[in-house]
Amino acid sequence: MSDKKDDEAGTSTPSVAAAAAPAPAPRPSTYAPMGALRDEECANLLALVSTVSRPLEDAVADFLARVPPDRRLRFGTSISFVLEDKMMLQPAERLVAFAILHQGYSSQLANPFLPLLINAACDETSEEAEQAFLQLLLSSTNGDNIEVLKQSAVAYLNGSDYASQVFLPREQLEKQCSYDAARPLPFSSNFRDATVRSTIPDPDVLQSFGSSSELSSIIPNRDDMVATLLQQTSLKGLPPQWIRPSPPRLEIFEGELQWLNIDNNHELLWDSTMCADTSRGAVIRDLVEQACKAPLALAQHEEITKYLRKDWKLVYHCGMTPQKLPDLVEHNPHIAVEVLSKLINSPDMDAYFDAIVHMDMSLHSMEVVNRLTTAVVLPPGFVHDYISNCIRSCEDIKDKYMQNRLVRLVCVFLQSLIRNRIIDDAWLCAVQDLFVEVQAFCIAFSRIREAVGLFRLLKSLE
Numbered sequence: 001m002s003d004k005k006d007d008e009a010g011t012s013t014p015s016v017a018a019a020a021a022p023a024p025a026p027r028p029s030t031y032a033p034m035g036a037l038r039d040e041e042c043a044n045l046l047a048l049v050s051t052v053s054r055p056l057e058d059a060v061a062d063f064l065a066r067v068p069p070d071r072r073l074r075f076g077t078s079i080s081f082v083l084e085d086k087m088m089l090q091p092a093e094r095l096v097a098f099a100i101l102h103q104g105y106s107s108q109l110a111n112p113f114l115p116l117l118i119n120a121a122c123d124e125t126s127e128e129a130e131q132a133f134l135q136l137l138l139s140s141t142n143g144d145n146i147e148v149l150k151q152s153a154v155a156y157l158n159g160s161d162y163a164s165q166v167f168l169p170r171e172q173l174e175k176q177c178s179y180d181a182a183r184p185l186p187f188s189s190n191f192r193d194a195t196v197r198s199t200i201p202d203p204d205v206l207q208s209f210g211s212s213s214e215l216s217s218i219i220p221n222r223d224d225m226v227a228t229l230l231q232q233t234s235l236k237g238l239p240p241q242w243i244r245p246s247p248p249r250l251e252i253f254e255g256e257l258q259w260l261n262i263d264n265n266h267e268l269l270w271d272s273t274m275c276a277d278t279s280r281g282a283v284i285r286d287l288v289e290q291a292c293k294a295p296l297a298l299a300q301h302e303e304i305t306k307y308l309r310k311d312w313k314l315v316y317h318c319g320m321t322p323q324k325l326p327d328l329v330e331h332n333p334h335i336a337v338e339v340l341s342k343l344i345n346s347p348d349m350d351a352y353f354d355a356i357v358h359m360d361m362s363l364h365s366m367e368v369v370n371r372l373t374t375a376v377v378l379p380p381g382f383v384h385d386y387i388s389n390c391i392r393s394c395e396d397i398k399d400k401y402m403q404n405r406l407v408r409l410v411c412v413f414l415q416s417l418i419r420n421r422i423i424d425d426a427w428l429c430a431v432q433d434l435f436v437e438v439q440a441f442c443i444a445f446s447r448i449r450e451a452v453g454l455f456r457l458l459k460s461l462e
Contacts, residue, residue: 041071042227045078048100052092056156057149059096060103070391070440073112076101078230080116086126088226092153095133099149102137112436114177122170132162138173196238281317283307288318291335292327301335308338315342322351326359333364337371344376353382361393361406366413374420387414391441404448411450414438418457 044066051059067075079097082088089097098117105111120126121134133148133156140146148156156162168176252258284307287300296304307314320328320339329336343349359365369386372378390410397403435458442455 039227039231041067041075042078042230045075045230046223046226049079049089049093049096052090052096052153055150055152056096056099057103060099060149063100063104068395069444070395070437072104073436073440076104076113080113081230082226083116083120088222091127091130092157094130095153095156098130098134098137103149118170118173118177121173129157129162131167132165135165135167135173139168139176195240281314284314285317285319288320288328288335288339291332292324293331295331296335301332304335305338308342312342315339316346322348322355325352325355329356329359329368330362330364333368333371336368337375340368340372341375353379357382357385357389361390361410363409366390366409370413370416373417383417388437391437394441394445407445407448408450411442411448411454415450415454415457 048059048063048066051062063072063075079101083094083097083101086094098120101113102111102117105113111117117134117138121131121138123131136148137146151159284304287296287304290296290300291304318339320343325336325340328339340352343352346352356365356369369378369383373383390413394403394406394410397406439455439458442451442458445451446455
């Protein structure tokens with residue numbers, strides 16, 4: 001019975017994919033995207049890597065249990081960030097971090113952190129125990145049954161088995177991991193290659209942690225410093241600015257028209273409608289107030305549309321505020337599209353975008369966003385945050401029936417954005433973390449037909 005309802009829910013969303021008539025695209029307003037790592041996630045990261053006395057396989061199991069699939073890439077990126085500087089973590093903590101990066105993606109076809117693991121395994125400046133540990137991980141033929149993971153990081157460092165281990169050359173490691181170093185990385189560019197790291201080690205700071213008494217006073221400060229870096233620093237580094245000089249003027253040929261700056265004395269034109277009777281604005285104000293409380297009749301909807309198309313400035317006198325927008329979207333999504341398309345150049349447009357991002361996800365809110373994408377040019381940051389909010393809403397629902405229904409709605413919505421070229425390969429290159437987040441969403445709900453179709457559509461954009 002539930003499958004039948006799910007199928008009906010998946011086929012009852014043609015209005016989401018329906019495209020409105022194209023209109024001239026006004027200038028989009030700026031929108032600031034949300035942060036990458038939250039406060040509690042930083043605390044979880046530091047707690048995970050500090051479990052040096054427990055078996056490594058337990059630390060990996062904690063990572064898979066604590067971190068949802070859609071957030072694992074961001075966690076892994078943050079872990080790789082702190083691993084780049086050997087002073088941020090202790091030797092035992094580094095082993096836990098490497099085990100998480102390796103085992104967290106062992107069930108997938110490609111590990112995005114494989115180049116980092118191979119480089120660290122072949123880094124001659126690293127500790128011998130760390131190199132031996134990474135060589136064991138990478139050379140294992142069965143990623144789910146590695147004997148070294150049954151030990152704790154402290155026990156492995158205190159042992160002497162790694163002293164007699166023979167290190168494999170880089171070429172052999174890459175062959176065993178099926179990694180082609182000659183293949184260019186996705187989303188690479190000359191600007192990314194020239195990126196400067198966000199953190200630079202201080203040469204005046206000692207390059208060791210010292211005794212255990214010194215370590216107890218260093219670790220709290222270290223944790224605060226790492227949490228601050230993960231929250232306030234760009235993990236991608238500081239890329240160079242793309243400075244493009246203005247091209248020189250072309251030579252003017254004989255007989256060619258030249259630009260003339262003519263001095264004209266213009267007379268002032270007074271707006272005779274100022275301080276005039278605004279009673280006609282009262283009608284649309286009452287209609288919008290009713291639209292925020294209940295669905296309007298077709299005649300009332302056409303009346304609002306007629307007023308706004310006749311004089312679009314009435315949208316500033318209809319009483320609409322960001323606080324009322326969620327109610328208008330839920331009761332009358334078509335009127336919400338008309339109002340927002342006229343408010344696109346308003347200085348308060350960021351507040352309206354923020355209201356849509358933080359409202360409860362529903363069919364009507366996705367319909368409004370989908371119609372807006374074909375009517376105006378939306379800021380990429382807003383589209384990014386709205387899609388992330390939809391994914392989080394699907395994962396937080398406990399009711400399986402409602403979860404399957406919303407997952408299908410989100411998949412149909414994203415397929416509509418891709419087919420209407422709102423999301424294309426160039427846009428995904430600029431927002432790489434969203435591309436991976438949507439792929440992880442599709443994999444997590446691969447039991448649903450629409451999620452499989454969306455995953456195939458994403459693969460076609462690569």
